[in-house]
Amino acid sequence: MNAIEVNKVRKVYNQRDVALDGxxxxxxxxxxxxxxxxxxxxxxxxxxxxxxxxxxxxxxxxLLGREVDPGKRRHLRETRKxxxxxxxxxxxxxxxxxxxxxxxxxxxxxxxxxxxxxxFASEALRTRAMECLDRVGLAHLSERRADRLSGGQKQRIAxxxxxxxxxxxxxxxxxxxxxxxxxxREVMDLLADIAAERNITLLMILHQIPIAKKYADRxxxxxxxxxxxxxxxxxxxxxxxxxxxxxxxxxxPPADEKPGSMEQEAKSL
Ligand code: ADP
Ligand code: MG
Numbered sequence: 001m002n003a004i005e006v007n008k009v010r011k012v013y014n015q016r017d018v019a020l021d022g023x024x025x026x027x028x029x030x031x032x033x034x035x036x037x038x039x040x041x042x043x044x045x046x047x048x049x050x051x052x053x054x055x056x057x058x059x060x061x062x063l064l065g066r067e068v069d070p071g072k073r074r075h076l077r078e079t080r081k082x083x084x085x086x087x088x089x090x091x092x093x094x095x096x097x098x099x100x101x102x103x104x105x106x107x108x109x110x111x112x113x114x115x116x117x118x119x120f121a122s123e124a125l126r127t128r129a130m131e132c133l134d135r136v137g138l139a140h141l142s143e144r145r146a147d148r149l150s151g152g153q154k155q156r157i158a159x160x161x162x163x164x165x166x167x168x169x170x171x172x173x174x175x176x177x178x179x180x181x182x183x184x185r186e187v188m189d190l191l192a193d194i195a196a197e198r199n200i201t202l203l204m205i206l207h208q209i210p211i212a213k214k215y216a217d218r219x220x221x222x223x224x225x226x227x228x229x230x231x232x233x234x235x236x237x238x239x240x241x242x243x244x245x246x247x248x249x250x251x252x253p254p255a256d257e258k259p260g261s262m263e264q265e266a267k268s269l
Contacts, residue, residue: 001065002026003169003201004050009059011045019045021225032195032202034212037222038245043205047173051083052076064168081108084167088174090154094147098157101146102129105164132160136190152183159190170195172204188215207250209236
């Protein structure tokens with residue numbers, strides 16, 4: 001089955017800014033795919049469209065066999081339950097514990113939000129939260145406040161929180177852009193291992209070519225809102241990089257990038 005289907009998606013902002021211009025691709029269950037493209041090529045818009053935070057001007061998106069339609073809130077919530085998201089800026093709640101942050105990952109599964117508060121959470125939920133923390137190797141930090149962690153630790157907690165959803169798809173938008181190289185490798189290893197052991201479909205936006213080549217099988221390159229290439233990562237060489245990015249190479253996303261609207265909304269789900 002296809003995990004992700006993107007069918008001729010066009011997205012125009014303010015009736016004149018074309019962010020996506022007829023983008024189509026399909027991703028099979030269990031595939032690991034990276035999205036490449038310079039700043040402004042439409043990567044984040046594509047992600048927001050995939051998750052229904054943005055409505056395509058034309059075309060359609062299907063996740064796990066369900067059409068993504070921002071107009072149908074309940075249907076969308078059901079679809080999103082199985083889609084885990086990871087962001088450059090982590091999206092943790094700073095002034096509560098690591099354990100509480102992970103419990104918040106179950107928000108989509110409970111009727112009332114307080115059922116995820118550590119004070120009220122069921123024994124089953126608490127056990128699952130500890131298992132998720134254990135999977136990312138940070139069970140020993142469960143009582144620490146989230147803002148007292150390193151960047152790499154924060155991203156691993158964000159991954160533990162996402163595992164509470166038991167995701168079938170993981171969407172990661174620049175998951176290591178705010179991390180030093182060592183922490184970045186740890187986070188990438190963790191994401192790749194988790195995806196492989198659970199046959200999760202992994203779609204990542206990355207701008208470091210070597211990392212993309214190491215951790216993905218396939219890449220989709222966007223240029224000016226169009227699919228410029230869709231191929232095995234092994235075909236990426238210097239000539240290709242120059243054709244895609246120009247001679248200056250890919251630019252780092254701004255280090256202080258504020259959480260996007262998708263992240264804000266994901267927090268409130
Ligand atoms: P990337 O993530 O690849 O840097 P984006 O998807 O953020 O690219 O942006 C693609 C294009 O759409 C850019 O030209 C950007 O200025 C424009 N754009 C993105 N979001 C909005 C928005 N909310 N309103 C208007 N224009 C936008
Ligand atoms: Mg972006």
